[in-house]
Amino acid sequence: MMFVFASKNVNQAYKRLKYIQQYSEYRKAQAEEIIKNQASLKLKIEELKHTNQEKTVLVSIEEKEKQNLAIEKAQQETIVQQLQGKEQELKSELQKKQEAAQKLDKAIQRIIEEEIRKAREAAKKAGTPSTTKGFPLTPKALELSNSFAANKGKLPWPVTEGVITAQFGTHPHPVLENIVINNNGIDISTTAGAKARAIFEGEISSVVIIPGEGKVVMIRHGEYLSVYSYMTDVFVKKGDKISTKQELGLLVNEPGKSKTQVHIEIWKGMTKLNPEFWILRR
Template structure:
C-alpha cells in the first residue's frame, strides 16, 4: 500500500512537471522573441539618434521599446512564479522521497537484524518447529524461503529511491540557478526601462521645441486616418448595396422562372415571399447566399485565432481612444502596427479581394469574408487584384513608410458590415 501511494504521488508530480514544462517553454519562447524585437528596435533607435534633428520616429521607437520592456518584465515575473511553484513542488518531492528512503532503510535494517539472528540452520529449524500446528509451520517455512527474495527487492527499492532523490535534488538546484539568472535579467531590464523612459522625456522636451512642425505631422496623420476610414466605410456600403441588388435580381429571376414553369404546366403561379427586402438587415444581405453564410461562420469560428497581418510587428495604437505625445486624444478604428521595412502584408483569413483603393499616395486593400471585412492600409505595393480569392496568410502587398513619422506601419481594421470591431479579441497573440 505504501508503494502504491508513492507511485500515485510520483505520477501526480510528473503530470504537474509536464504542465510546468509546457508553460515554461512558451514563456521562454515569448521572452526570446521580445529580446529579438528589442534588439531590432535598439538598432533602429541608434540610427535615428545619430540624426541631430529629433523626430516623431524616435519617440515612436522609444514608446515601442518601453512597451516591449514592460511586457518582457511581466513575462519574466510569470517565469519566476512558475519556477517558485516548481521549486516548492520539488522541495515537497524531496521531503517525501527522503521520508520513503528513511522508512525503507528502517525496514531493511529490521530484516537484516532478523536474518542475522536466524542465520544458522539450527535457528531456522527452531523457528519452524516452534509453530503451534502444521499450517503455521508451513507458513513459516514459506516465509523463510521468500525472505531472501524480499530483501533483494527491498534493496532495489532503496537504490531506486536514492536515484530519484538524486535526480530531483539536481533539478531543484537547476531551477534555483535559473531563477537567479532570471532575477538578474529582470533587474537589467528595469534599468534599461528607466533609461528608455528618461530618453522619452528628453525626446518629448526636444519635440516640444518643434511644436509647429510636429502638430502639422499629427494633423497629417489624423487626416490620412480619417480619409482611410471614410474610404473603407464607403467601399463596404457599396458592397452591401451590390449584395442587395444581386439578391433582389436573383429573387426576380427565380420568380420569372417559376412563372414560366407554371405557365407551361397550365397552373397558377405560387406567390413566394422574397428572401431579401428593403427592410433586410446588412447581415441578412451579406449572408444571402449559402457560400457567404458559410464563410461568415468560418470567420466567426476562428475568433481569437486569426494570424496578424504581419509576421513580426509591434502595436503602436490599439482600438479606441489613445493620447498622443502632446496629450491630444485620438480615436483609432483598428490596429496601427509598426513592422520592418518592406515587410509583407498578409491576409488574416480566406476571402475575396473587393477593393484596392489609392488613399493619399498609398494603397488600401479590402477583403470580404462573408459579412466580415478586413482592411490593410498604407501599402506601397499590392500583389492581388479585385475579385481574386485569397487564402489565410497569403501575401497581398508590402508595407509603405509613413511619411509623417518615417516608420513602416500598416493600419489593420476589422468590420462586421459597417461596424468597426476591436481586433484584439479576434487576432491570436503575436
Template structure:
C-alpha cells in the first residue's frame, strides 16, 4: 500500500543519514576535547608566565611562553571554527530531518483521514455484512472478511505511526534548538577568544619592544642559550655514537667467535678450515637490529608511530622541531621542547633500555634505546632509573628542571644515530 511505500522510503533515507549523523557527532566530540586540551595548555602557560613575571628581569622563558600562548590561542580559534563548521553541517542535516518528518506526518494524516472517511461510510454491521454477502463465491467472501480485519489492524497501525512520527518530530525539533543554542554559544566563545588573542598580542608587542630596548643584552642571552644547547647536542650525539660503537663491537666479536667455533669443528672433523671471506661492514641500522630482540623492539616502535604518549602528562610544545627564528637568531632544533608544570614527572614514551645518564651543566640527559631507535630526554633535575634498567611505556624516569624560571623538557627521537626525527609525527595528539 501507499503507506508502506512511504514508510520504506523514509526508512531508507534515515539509514543513509544515520552514518553521517554519527560521524558528525564523533567529530564534534573530538573537537570539543581538543579545544578543552588547548585551554588547559593556555592556563598552564599563563601560570608559568605569572610565576616568571614576578621577577624584575625579562627572561627568554617569558618571551617563549608568550609566543607559545599566542600559538595556542590561534589553535583554539581554529578549533572553534572547525567546531562551528561541523555544527553547521549537523544543523543542516537536522533541518532536513525536521522537513522530512513534517512531510511524512502530513502524508500519514492524509492517509488516515481517507481511512476514517471510508470507515464512516461503512460504519455499521449491516453494511459490512452486505459487503461480504455481495461476494460472487465463498473464496471472495473469505478474502473480504480478511480485508475488513486487516483494514482495522492497518488503521490502528497507521494511528501508531502518526503518534510515533509526531514524537520523532518533536524530539528532532528539540535537537535542532539545542544545536542552534550551541552555535550561539560558540559564536560568543569565538569572539571572547579573539579578544583574548588581541590582548595577548598587545602584551607580546610590549615585551618585544622591551626586548629591542636592550637588544644587546638579549642577544648575549640568546647566544649563551645557543651555546648551551649546542653543548647538550654534542653530548647527545657523542653518547648515541658510543652506544652504536658498543653494539658494533659486540656484533663483530660474535662473528669472530662464530668463525673460531667453525674452525675448531672443522679441525675436529678432519676437514679443511672454512675460508673467511671478508664481509661488507654493516650499517648502523643492521648493527642495532642484529638480535631478534632488537629487531622486535625496533618494529614495535615503528608500528606505534603517531600513538606514542608524550614524555610529560601535561604541558605544551613551546619549541618545535626544525629551523626556527628567535628574533634575529636562527636555531635548528633536533627535537621539541615542552613547557610543563613545576616538578612534573618525565616518562618513557616506549619500552626500552636506559643506555646512559649523562650530567650536563648541573642537569641530566637520559638516553633510552628501543632497538634501532633512541629517545632522548634532557633538562632533568633528578633521575629515578639507573643505567641498564629496562623501562616500560609511561614509566617515570625523572623530574623536569626549570629553564629561565619555566619547567622545560627537551625531547628527541633518533634513528640509527644518523637522523633526528620530528617527534610530533610520532607522538599521539
C-alpha cells in the first residue's frame, strides 16, 4: 500500500492501484496454473507407475509363457520320441505278422498241392483219372463241395461272438502311413478264452504250427478248404471227421489282454476267397 500512498497525484495512485490488482490477479492465475500443473503431473506420475506395473506384469506373463512353451516343447519332443518308438514297434510287429502270413500261405499251398497230387493218384488207380486242375472229387466229396458252395453267406462264424477287425485283401495300414498290408483271410476279435469252431462239416486235412500264427487247423470241404489259426491248443487231429460248429481248439490268450482273435481263410483249390462273403452277416 505504501507504493500507492507514495504517488504524486491521484492519477498515479490509481494507476499504481490498478497495477497492484493486475499483478495480484496474475499471481493468483499463476498459482492456479501451478496447482493445475501439479495435479496433472501427479496424474502422469500415477499413470507412469501404473504403466510400469503393467509392463512388469507383462514381462512376468511373457516369462511364464516362455517357460510354458519350453515345457510344451519338451513334452512334444518326448511324445514324438514315444511315437517314433511305437511306430518302430508296430513296423516290427507288422513284419513278423507278414512273415508268419507268408509261412502260413506257403504251408497251405503245399498241403493243397499234396492233397491234389494224392487225390489224382487215387483217381488214377481207381481208373477215373481227372482232367481238371483242381481236386479230383469222388461223388461224396463233390456232394460236400456243392453243399458248402450252396451255403455261401449262411455259414456260421468261427467263434460264438466277435467283430471283424482286419478285412480280406490289400489295404492301407490303419495306423502306419505309406504301409500297405495284405490279408489272405479275415481276423475276428473275440473275448479271451474263446474257442475256434468249424464253419462247415468236413475232414481235418492238417494241423500245423506256424510261428506267429500259433497252431493252425485246416478242414477240407470237397474242393474247398477252411483254415483257422492263432490257437494255443487244438482238440482235433488229421483225418478226423468234423461237424459244423464243432470246437477245434482254444485261441491264444495274450497276458494282460481281455481279448483274443481268430484268423480264418477260405480256399477253393489254389484260389483265396473272402470269408466275409461266406459267413453270416451280423
